Amino acid sequence: MRIRRRGIPLLLLAFLSFTGCAWLTGSAPWAVPSKPPAPVSPPPVSMADKTFAEGMAALQEGGQEIALERFSAAWKEQPGHTGVAREFEGALQALKKNGDAAYAQGKWEDAGRRWMGTLRHIGHPAVRAKEIPFTRAEIQAxxxxxxxxxxxKGLLEYRKGNIEAAIPQWKTILSYDPSNEEASRSVRTAAKQLENLRKLPATR
Structure with a gap:
């Protein structure tokens, strides 16, 4: 009987020691293991942000006009888009600068296209007029x-009888300004005359 009485306190002490350690470690021996937290999905990217990212990619490749078009689309989707507000003016100034460089190199079509693109985007709400070193009137000039x-140049060639040399000059204008009626009319007239000349019998 004495052995049994001594054994009971020892067993109780061992049990309490075991459970005490379990509570100190934060888990009971009979507790069910908790599941790890589910991974948190990133917030969906908005259409405006996707379009803005396309514009930034175009800008890095030197396509300022494409970038401005994508920025404009992003702004339309989300007016006041912070990325567009930050990047628009820089892209606009780069486009105008590239037009100046093309003109200095005698690349009339490239210059006209880039200046026309600048003119088209200069009135965008993301542009702060005081922050850019040129005006709409200056670009139009x-x-x-x-x-x-x-x-x-086209008229000079035309009057010399060089109709084939005159037409490309006027077509260059139409490449960046399709609504230019004077250039369009000149091309039609010269093309008609050139066609009539080709119908004439060859002289010996």
Missing amino acids: LLDRLSANLMA
Whole structure:
């Protein structure tokens, strides 16, 4: 009987020691293991952000006009888009600068296209007029001067009888300004005359 009485306290002490350690470690021996937390999915990317990212990719490849078009689409989807507000003016200034460089190199079509793109986007709400070093009127003046020079070159060739050399000058204007009626009319007239000349019998 004495052995049994001594054994009971020892067993009780061992049990309490075991459970005490379990509570200290934060888990009971009979507790069910908890499941790990489910992974948190990232928030979905908005259509405006996707379009803005496309614009940034185009900008990194040197496509300022494409970038401005994508930025404009992103702004339309989400007015006040912070990324567009941050990048739009820089892209616009780069486009105008590239037009200036093309003009200096005698690349009239490239210059006209880039200046026309600048003119098209200069009125965007993301543009702060005081932050850009040129105005709409100045860009329009550059385009008008370029078109006038090309018209004059075409007329000079036309009056010399070089109709085939005149037409490309006027077509260059139409490449960046399709609504230019003077250039369009000149191309039609010259093309008709050239066609009539080709119908004439060859002289010996």
